Amino acid sequence: MPRILINLALFQIGWFACVVGAAGGWPWGGVAVAASVAAWHIWRSPRPRPEIRLMLVAAAVGVAFDSLLVAGGLLTYASPVPLSGMAPVWIVAMWACFATTLNVGLRWLHGRTRLATMFGAAGGPAAYLGGEALGGVALSMPAIAALALGWGVIMPLLIAVAVRFDGWPATPVRQ
Known part of the structure; x- marks a missing residue:
């Protein structure tokens, strides 16, 4: 199975686990799944250090963006752990998990700022x-x-960061 499909499928599993776990009152279950997806991604990456940096940047951007939305009363999360009024830990994990797609499954957005903007929006x-x-x-x-x-701005910015912190070769490798 191509690594792009595996990457996108694993992200979807992490996303689903985070949302369903939080909705069910068990946010740490989703965090564990998303962290496992991120760990697997790092383990498989030919250059893990840049991928870790990308995950940290995405998590920081995500927690800032989502916390602003919460503070502005635009959204309310289920299982607001650890602090009410901020993006919950499962959202931070989801953003890190999302970062695993930026240089693999969403690589086609590299260098396509307008498309990344529309895709994000x-x-x-x-x-x-x-x-x-x-x-x-x-x-x-x-x-x-x-x-x-927000996503119309964040997506092209994260793609630009992903180009800078790219732990995957541009050409496919055999798996």
Whole structure:
């Protein structure tokens, strides 16, 4: 199975585990799955150090963005652990897990700023709406616009960071 499909499937497993775990009152289960996905990604990476840096940047950007949305009353997370009023730990884990896709499954966005902007502006809110449908987050109506705007900025920025911190070769390797 190609590594791109494995990468995207593992991210989806991590995302789903985080959302369902939080909705069910067991956020640490999702964190454990997302951390396992990130660990597997690092272990498989030909150059793990840049991938770790990318995950740290994505997690920092994500916790800042999501905490602003929480503070602004635009969204409310299930299982707001460890601190109420901030992005919960399972969201931080989800952002780190998302970073695993930036140089593998979403590599096609490298150097395509406009496409990354559009992809982020559409895909970001779609993911949050999916999380809302599963009970992981409650969104206010203005949240969709804020998410589209935020993700339209964040996605191309994270892609630019991913190009800088790329732990994967540009050409596929045999697995």
